[in-house]
Amino acid sequence: MIIRDNPHSLRLFFIIRGSVLPLIYLRIIFITLLGAGVAGAEHFYPEAFPDFTLAPVALFGVALSLFLGFRNNASYDRWWEGRKQWGKLIVASRSLSRQMISYVDSKQPEGAETQKYVINLVIAFSHALRHQLRKSDPWPDIEPYVAQKDMQYLRDAQSLTDGILRLIAIRLGECRRQNSLSDFLMLKMDEHMTAMADVQASCERIQNTPLPFAYMLLVQRTAYLYCFILPFGIVASQGLMTPLFSAIIAYTFFGLDALSEELEEPFGVSANDLPLHAMSRTIEINLLDILGEKPLPEPIQAHHHRLE
Structure with missing residues (x-):
């Protein structure tokens, strides 16, 4: 995802990083x-060129x-839905961890x-x-926390994320059987696990x-x-300015098409996709801060205005 301050209006014409221009410049x-x-x-x-009216081209453009x-x-709805789901995951993760620290007595065996x-x-x-x-290798990131x-249980699981949730549920079930958690607290923690499973299912749906x-x-x-027929439709009225107007309109239409393709898959690694790495690091x-671990990992920083 592109992270940058609003640039000066003149600089907008020269910004390449984060724009869709590299994807469509050959077509333009x-x-x-x-x-x-x-x-x-x-x-x-x-x-050789009859005097066409601009009405058909205008209607086609509309x-x-x-x-x-x-x-x-x-x-954009898919992109924003993905961002909301990861926001829910952050809330559920913090809430479940806070309850673990607050209600599971660390002085008990x-x-x-x-x-x-x-x-x-x-x-x-x-x-x-x-x-x-993102269809990448998860093990280097999760091995320190499993x-x-x-490990073998998770490697054999059909769904790694679902296997992790099962391990959490099994351990909380043991706490309940040992009377370390009341039925009410167990129910509240299960709600947070259900929220995590809901985020997983929603992201898979998208x-x-x-x-x-x-x-x-x-x-x-x-x-x-x-864009192919546009020059023929406007050349009679625009003359030698036809290439300029054709380029501007091609940039607009091809750019919107390319941007829609990027936003349609919000979990990828394109410039305008969601910063999943930064959110999982958060x-x-x-x-780890709730656990009191020190030193804490560094937050993911934007590199050349791009946050991954």
């Missing part, structure tokens, strides 16, 4: 060259703008070990979920249910078709 160049070719041909052979607007809104065991597993859950969503006796392919295909085809720092 092609449309600009097409516009230049059409403008040159019309300048030297005006009789329709395309509506399509792109709907798709952009749908993609195995009380302090139980606190550390559960809170470490909560940290491991956040890292495991991040790696699951007991050696549980990741595994993309926008309908036919809708995406319709928008992209229409955007390409419009959970790690907060929970």
